[in-house]
Amino acid sequence: MILKLTDAQRRDWLRLARTENVGPVTFDQLIQRFGEPALALAALPDLARRGGRSHIRIPTEAQAEDELAAGAALEARLIASCEPDFPQALAALDPPPPLIWTRGRAELLDRPCVAVVGARVASAAGQRFARGLAADLGGAGHVVVSGMARGIDAAAHEGALPTGTVAVLGGGIDDVYPPEHRPLYERLVEAGCVVSESEPGRTAVARDFPRRNRIIAGLSRAVVVVEAEMRSGSLITARLAAEQGREVLAVPGSPLDPRAKGTNDLIRQGAGLCEGVDDVLRALEGLSGFREPERPRFAGAPPVEPDDALRERVAALLSPTPVSRDELVRATGAPAPAVFAALVELSLAGRADLLPGGMVSG
Known part of the structure; x- marks a missing residue:
């Protein structure tokens, strides 16, 4: 169900999203279980106690x-994942981020997007390629998404500013990093869009x-990696994009340049080769838009109360190596709703980490 939140529901949605140990997966499970965010908030202390934690930090009203006032002072918008103007591409993630802050032209988020990312310490040639590719993608009707970092990210934003570009920040919507990108940030707010999942400040x-x-990968139909060393964060973006069913492309480089190691390895693993905008457009041929998964919103599922024995059996099966929730159901022989409810309680207690893609670690 898609709906516009009341002021009280928006405040409660925000409080639930900011609660200790509540990530996107736990948030989604709580909304499915309790329906109204206010009901989930009321249940949190008892759920955390069942999981083995005596106290959980819940933001006050x-x-x-x-936080809402801080965002308003920046002329930023808070968009919840249940609302009709939440970006369709992000809504298609399982689960989506509970909310995002935006500054600038939020309508860009629902246009076809392509991410262009890469090394912070980028070569001049790599920056020139990223700038040119971004301009060409913009000319072909695509919005370019990147992370406003030094090097490739900044070059991609600069190339796409005339046609539309989105910067996704790790900090708050007003966290300008690196500091020398303040002029770029101001241009992005004016002509593009800035997005953050974190609170302002x-x-x-x-x-x-x-x-x-x-979020960079989730907003995009394709991710293009221009330069990346083997331990680059851009490779994480590429992996997330592949897991989300997005297209992944990489720009080949000299084997003598460490910044080509990561991109060449992506190609070796099956990523598309990108030598220009035509390669990206070919990769996108036939792709349709994103639809939000069918998921109950403000409906509330029948309550499931796992007993102490099942909760501890589930906890004992967890390890730092992620395992699927379905595997835990098989291992315990218990009904799936009871296992999932136990995992939420363990997550709130800090004893389980619920990961996207139905995976869990301990």
Whole structure:
């Protein structure tokens, strides 16, 4: 169900999304289980206790109002995943991020998007290629998405500014990093769009960038990696794009340049070769738009209360190596709703990590 939130529902949606140990998967499970975010918030302390934690940090109504006011002061928009103007491409993720902040032209998010990402310490040739590719993609009607980092990201934004570009930030919607990109940021707010899953005023830390990369990939029909060393964050974006069913392309480079190691390896693993805009357009041929998965919103599922024995059996099966939820159902022999409910309780207690794609680790 798609609906516009009331002010109270928006505040509760925000509080639930900002609660300790509530990531996109746990958030989605809670909404499916309880329907209204207010009901999920009321249940959280008891769920966390069942999972083995005596206290869980839930933002107060005042703290949620403060975040909303901070966003309003920036003329930013908060869009919840249940609302009709949430980007269709992100809504198609399983699960989508619960909410995003946007500044600038949010309508760009529902146009066909292609991500162009790559090395921060990029070569002059790589930056020239990214700038030219972004301009050509814009001329072909595509919005270019990137992460506003140094090197390839900045070049891609610059090339696409006249036609439309989106920057996804790891920190808050006002977190300009690197600092020298302040002029670029201001141009993006004016002519493009800036997106963040984090609260305004937040400075990005290392754990924020995988979430940012998931949104970059999630907004895009294809991801093009221009330069990347073997441990580059751009390769994480490419992996996430492949897992999400997006097209992945890479620009080949000299085997003598470490910045080509990652892109050449992507091609070796099956990514499309990109020598220009025509390669991207061919990869996109036949792709249709995204549709939001059929998922209950504000419906509420019948309550399931796992007992202590099942909860501890599930916890004992978890390890740092991710395993599918279906595998846990098979291993316990318990009904799937009971296992999923136990996982939510363990997640709230910090004893399980619910991952996109139906995977779980401990």
